[in-house]
Amino acid sequence: MLAEPYRIKVVEPVKIPSRKQRERILKKAHYNIFNVRSEDVYIDLLTDSGTAAMSCNQWAGIMLGDEAYANCRNYFNLKRAIKKIFGFKHFVPTHQGRAAEHILFSTIIKPGMIVPSNMHFDTTRANIIANGGKPINLPVNDAYKPFKKAPFKGNMDTKKLRKLLDEDSEKVPLVMLTITNNSCGGQPVSMKNIRKVSKICKDYGKPLFIDACRYAENAYFIKEREPGYKNKSILEIANEIFSLADGCTFSGKKDALVNIGGFLAMNDSKLFEKVKQRLILVEGFPTYGGLAGRDLEAMARGLLEGIDEDYLRSRIAQVHYLGKRLNEEGIPIIQPVGGHAVYVEAKHFLPHIPQAEFPAQALVVELYREAAVRAVEIGSVMFAEKDEKGKTKYPKLEMMRLAIPRRVYTNAHMDVVVEAHVKISERKEEISGYKIVKGSGPLRHFTAWFKPVK
Numbered sequence: 199m200l201a202e203p204y205r206i207k208v209v210e211p212v213k214i215p216s217r218k219q220r221e222r223i224l225k226k227a228h229y230n231i232f233n234v235r236s237e238d239v240y241i242d243l244l245t246d247s248g249t250a251a252m253s254c255n256q257w258a259g260i261m262l263g264d265e266a267y268a269n270c271r272n273y274f275n276l277k278r279a280i281k282k283i284f285g286f287k288h289f290v291p292t293h294q295g296r297a298a299e300h301i302l303f304s305t306i307i308k309p310g311m312i313v314p315s316n317m318h319f320d321t322t323r324a325n326i327i328a329n330g331g332k333p334i335n336l337p338v339n340d341a342y343k344p345f346k347k348a349p350f351k352g353n354m355d356t357k358k359l360r361k362l363l364d365e366d367s368e369k370v371p372l373v374m375l376t377i378t379n380n381s382c383g384g385q386p387v388s389m390k391n392i393r394k395v396s397k398i399c400k401d402y403g404k405p406l407f408i409d410a411c412r413y414a415e416n417a418y419f420i421k422e423r424e425p426g427y428k429n430k431s432i433l434e435i436a437n438e439i440f441s442l443a444d445g446c447t448f449s450g451k452k453d454a455l456v457n458i459g460g461f462l463a464m465n466d467s468k469l470f471e472k473v474k475q476r477l478i479l480v481e482g483f484p485t486y487g488g489l490a491g492r493d494l495e496a497m498a499r500g501l502l503e504g505i506d507e508d509y510l511r512s513r514i515a516q517v518h519y520l521g522k523r524l525n526e527e528g529i530p531i532i533q534p535v536g537g538h539a540v541y542v543e544a545k546h547f548l549p550h551i552p553q554a555e556f557p558a559q560a561l562v563v564e565l566y567r568e569a570a571v572r573a574v575e576i577g578s579v580m581f582a583e584k585d586e587k588g589k590t591k592y593p594k595l596e597m598m599r600l601a602i603p604r605r606v607y608t609n610a611h612m613d614v615v616v617e618a619h620v621k622i623s624e625r626k627e628e629i630s631g632y633k634i635v636k637g638s639g640p641l642r643h644f645t646a647w648f649k650p651v652k
């Protein structure tokens with residue numbers, strides 16, 4: 199059993215507010231954890247995005263930032279790293295993943311178009327809607343079976359994709375695949391599935407874009423679980439994944455181990471010309487996008503660190519440690535444990551709270567109240583939507599996500615999180631549901647205000 203392949207050089211003190219303070223903080227935040235100040239959080243599992251501890255090598259790179267407007271040296275370092283891992287012909291840096299989505303979709307989506315995916319995450323879905331498009335999720339059925347153990351529950355249902363393209367091909371500007379699949383538990387997508395989706399896209403003349411922010415964790419799962427990949431390096435697996443696609447959107451805030459950064463990459467030279475014009479309008483010159491030279495350098499170095507196998511092994515082992523401990527305590531979590539987070543199934547944890555009263559949101563509030571641990575809701579606040587008749591459609595999965603920042607916490611922190619769940623479990627019947635008193639739209643979870651029902 200290998201421990202972390204790094205040692206700690208700098209620490210950031212954290213403190214735990216008293217129970218009375220936490221109660222006051224929750225009320226003031228209108229029971230929306232996004233409104234709680236970071237200083238009032240003891241263990242912050244809100245997201246694994248932009249929260250990694252950078253290495254000394256990345257911090258050294260920051261000092262080598264070349265802040266020239268055009269063609270800074272860090273751009274070329276990033277270009278080399280992207281070429282090595284992703285291999286696409288062109289890329290533009292963006293300030294984060296959603297900027298890449300915005301530029302891609304505002305360039306190629308026209309009102310009424312449909313964008314299929316295994317599952318879109320929140321900003322991807324919202325960016326498609328904002329450009330007049332319709333995001334469609336086509337996951338395999340297993341994705342909706344929270345306790346079924348299967349190796350690649352992140353896969354797309356390729357039969358459904360073919361059917362959609364048979365019926366509505368002219369409305370589809372591109373197909374997307376999110377790796378790993380964040381909306382169903384951080385579950386990986388197999389190479390076999392990526393290959394099949396790629397073949398279908400070719401048959402119908404559609405570009406395949408990968409939402410690649412957790413591609414390295416996905417590659418690690420392929421190596422671990424898919425026959426034929428045991429002896430391949432993460433780099434070789436990543437190369438194979440991206441050779442099957444026409445481009446990708448990328449949030450560097452996850453597997454590239456940076457606090458800010460992203461890019462949009464593609465093979466199509468004509469699309470690249472359009473993307474550059476759009477980028478200049480909303481982000482910046484094509485060699486820096488929305489970033490400083492130093493940020494480009496940190497991302498170039500982080501990309502290479504993110505595919506180091508020892509790092510990935512310890513990273514995923516930590517997430518699985520938390521999952522194993524919660525399992526031992528009988529807490530219902532999505533099975534198997536995914537790459538970047540453990541997801542608690544709130545409908546099972548709090549069966550007395552109907553979905554209309556947001557059980558996963560109630561759990562998020564309770565976890566903060568119990569131990570000043572911040573998680574995030576991935577359920578009805580984030581994904582409920584109205585159908586054509588105005589009736590609310592609730593998502594099949596109602597989850598609280600415990601996302602683990604990279605290289606930040608120890609397993610002792612994970613033990614605190616487990617203890618908090620045990621304590622909540624002992625008094626779960628007392629927990630109230632919530633109603634939304636302010637907030638609407640596909641991004642309401644970031645800003646909504648809540649009130650306990652009881």
Ligand code: PM9
Nearest residue numbers: 245246247294295296319321380409449451
């Ligand atoms: N994901 C996450 O916590 C950050 C925002 S929601 C609290 O999981 C996928 C699969 C993501 C994602 C962000 C983005 C957007 C695209 N695709 O946050 O804009 O998980 O860099 O990336 C978050 P940016």
